[in-house]
Amino acid sequence: MGYLWMTLIFVFISYGVPHLNTGGDFYKIVDGSFKNVDSNNDGYIEKHEFNTTINTADSDKDGCLTLKEYKGFSAGGPQIATRIYKHFDKLRKNCIKVENVASQFAVMDQEKNGNVTKSEFRQYYVNLLQILFPPV
Numbered sequence: 583m584g585y586l587w588m589t590l591i592f593v594f595i596s597y598g599v600p601h602l603n604t605g606g607d608f609y610k611i612v613d614g615s616f617k618n619v620d621s622n623n624d625g626y627i628e629k630h631e632f633n634t635t636i637n638t639a640d641s642d643k644d645g646c647l648t649l650k651e652y653k654g655f656s657a658g659g660p661q662i663a664t665r666i667y668k669h670f671d672k673l674r675k676n677c678i679k680v681e682n683v684a685s686q687f688a689v690m691d692q693e694k695n696g697n698v699t700k701s702e703f704r705q706y707y708v709n710l711l712q713i714l715f716p717p718v
């Protein structure tokens with residue numbers, strides 16, 4: 583059952599956004615990003631690990647993630663990262679406030695137990711892509 587569900591999501595990603603290079607590479611990219619954030623490699627992203635990653639991404643420490651800073655942090659290729667960035671940078675200021683990114687942790691942590699598993703992390707990106715690239 584779980585496998586079927588994964589396959590369906592997979593098919594959706596492959597066919598839902600055909601102009602983007604997702605498909606087979608998608609989970610590889612997301613998992614790679616997960617590993618980067620999970621700095622103590624225990625299989626969970628704790629809030630402090632997530633915050634550290636964001637603060638590191640904000641390389642000039644001005645409290646704003648610019649598109650350039652975000653690309654180094656986000657899962658996905660530059661095309662997906664740019665689309666995600668524009669979704670959060672609603673005022674088009676080339677600034678996503680660090681605290682707004684930090685608040686995404688609560689969205690990822692579906693079980694609300696203070697850490698994010700790999701499947702929660704994947705689910706977050708699948709949901710995000712469904713919002714950004716709705717099926718026509």
Ligand SMILES: [Ca+2]
Nearest residue numbers: 620624626628
């Ligand atoms: Ca961890």
Ligand SMILES: [Ca+2]
Nearest residue numbers: 640642644646
């Ligand atoms: Ca910055």
